[in-house]
Amino acid sequence: MATYTFNLPDIGEGIAEAEIVAWHVKVGDRVEEDGRIADMMTDKATVEMESPVSGVIRKVAGAEGDVIAIxxxxxxxxTEGEAVDAPAQEEAAPSPEVIEAETPKAPPAEAAAPAPAPSAAPVVPKAASGDGPLPSQASDHGGEKVLASPVVRQRARDLGIDLAKVRPAEGNRIRHADLDAYLNFGGTRAGPGRAADEEIRVIGMRKRIAQNMAESKRHIPHFTYVEEIDVTKMExxxxxxxxxxGSRPKLTALPILIAAICKTLREYPMLNARYDDEANVVTRFGAVHLGIATQTDAGLMVPVLRGAESLSVWDMASEIARLAEAARSGKAKSEELSGSTLTLTSLGPLGGIATTPVINRPEVAIIGPNKIVERPMVVDGAVVIRKMMNLSISCxxxxxxxxxxxxxxxALxxxxxxxxYIFAD
Incomplete structure (x- = not known):
């Protein structure tokens, strides 16, 4: 027997530490090569760590929520065989797989004990694939053989997942992260009923959201302005x-609102800016990289619509749908979740009468359109029904x-x- 020490590898340029957001093993568990060990979070990306060797877990770094250094x-x-020295281990360590959103959470850990093994993962009902038995795991993707490690195949069998229905994020090799993304859409949820009290440790994406919101409110003196807008003609x-x-995507109100915002920002560039309060420097941007707040199972994420001012409303509609899908499925890349110069947050039909959104620091403004409702309004002395929308801005x-x-x-x-005037120069 020998002991293999798996050190946390470099998982991104400039990253010095990472948070443990989920353990998939505990002391005493046997792990196979390519088996999942833990999910580590850096900024907005979650990185899945897989074991480079087979063996029995004898020691883990800490509990979920702990931060460890690269x-x-x-x-x-x-392991069986001779010990592996540290330099050889680093060469053998596999490249981490970025999954960009939290994987399904394991049950909360007790005290400093590691989390349970992944047997508590949600199960996709076999009925989702039809009434008959599941096809063979050696299925095809458009004529190409599905590639997956034995550990991934076994996990898919245990969960009742047909690998032919799983879309890999990269290439044609299916990884654990792809199974997680599939579960996010196809997994069942617990039914209604009285639940016992429970304490939930704030970790991972929820912890980052909490930290970012606290920093924004602590450092930024907010004020919010609300105006009602008649959107009848726009609708x-x-x-x-x-x-x-034709074949172009169906337009929601959002791309048209964004086009109006981009046109109006030409006259008010101080709103499309970032403030470095340590250097006392405000940077005004020529391009509008619009962050669009998106609710996902992992928490609030802000994918970025880059160069929005140069896109048609049709291109915006396509890109907004793509970014929202990537965020919700856990496939969004790090560069798609950073670099915004202004943020738009909308709750759609849940938008309420008015909102007071929190600024996405270090930006200097956030815009919140609220729901569109029909109301009686006085126009030219007559009462008519108009489609009205309240719009909030926090600065x-x-x-x-x-x-x-x-x-x-x-002006907007x-x-x-x-x-x-949205489309006129």
Whole structure:
């Protein structure tokens, strides 16, 4: 017998440490080569660590929520054969697989004990693939043989997953992360009923969200301005555009609102900016890299619509749908979740009367359109039914004056209420 020390490898440029967000093994468990060990989070990306050797887990670095440094011990594995020295281990260590969103969470750990083995993962019912038996795991993707390690195949069998229905994130080799993404969509949820009280440790994506929101409120003096906008003409125009869209994607109100925002930002560049409060430098951006707050099973994520000012509303619709799908399925890349210069957050039909959104630091503003409702309004002395929408904007008062925020919203309102100005130069 020999002991193999698996140190946490370099999992990204400039990354010095990572948080343990989920253990898939515990002391005493046997792990096979390519078997899942743990999920490690850095910034907004979750990285899945797989074992480079087979053996029995003898030691783990800590509990879920603990932060460990790159290069430090993650696990010690008892293997058969001679010991492997550290340099050889680093050469043998596999490249980590980035899955970009939290995997299904294991039950909370007790005290400092590691989490349970992954047997508690949600199960996809076999009925989802039809009433008959599941096809062979050696199925095809469009004529190509499905590639997966024995450990992945065994896990798929245990969960009742047909590998032919799993879409790999890269190439044609299916990994554990691809099974996790499949479970996020096909997994069953517990039915209603009275639940016992429980304490849940705040880790992973939820911990990052909590930290970011606290930092934003702690450092940024927010103010929020709300205005109501008549979107009747905009909605009529959108309906006409959808009738003649052909093979192009169906337009929601969001791409048209974004087009109006981008056009209005030309006159108010102080809102498309970032504030470095340590260096006391405000950077105004020419391009609009719009963060779109998206709710996922892993928590709130903000994929970025890059160069929004140069996109048509049809291109925006396609890219918004792609980014939202990537975020919700755990396939969004790190570069797609960073670099925004302004954020838009919308709750759609749940938008309420008004919102007071929290700024995505170090940006200086965030825009929140609320739901569209029909209301009686007085127009030219007559009461008519109009489609109305309240729009909120929160700004960093250190950089943006109230007058400028109000002026921006009024200019935006004029464009939306007379939508031809959205597309006119």
């Amino acid at each position: 290069g430090s011990m993650l696990v010690e594995i008892e 009529e125009m959108r309906a006409e555009m959808n009738e003649s869209r 960093d008062h250190r950089v943006v004056d109230g007058y400028d925020a109000a002026s921006f919203v009024q 309102k004029r464009r939306i209420e007379t939508p031809i």
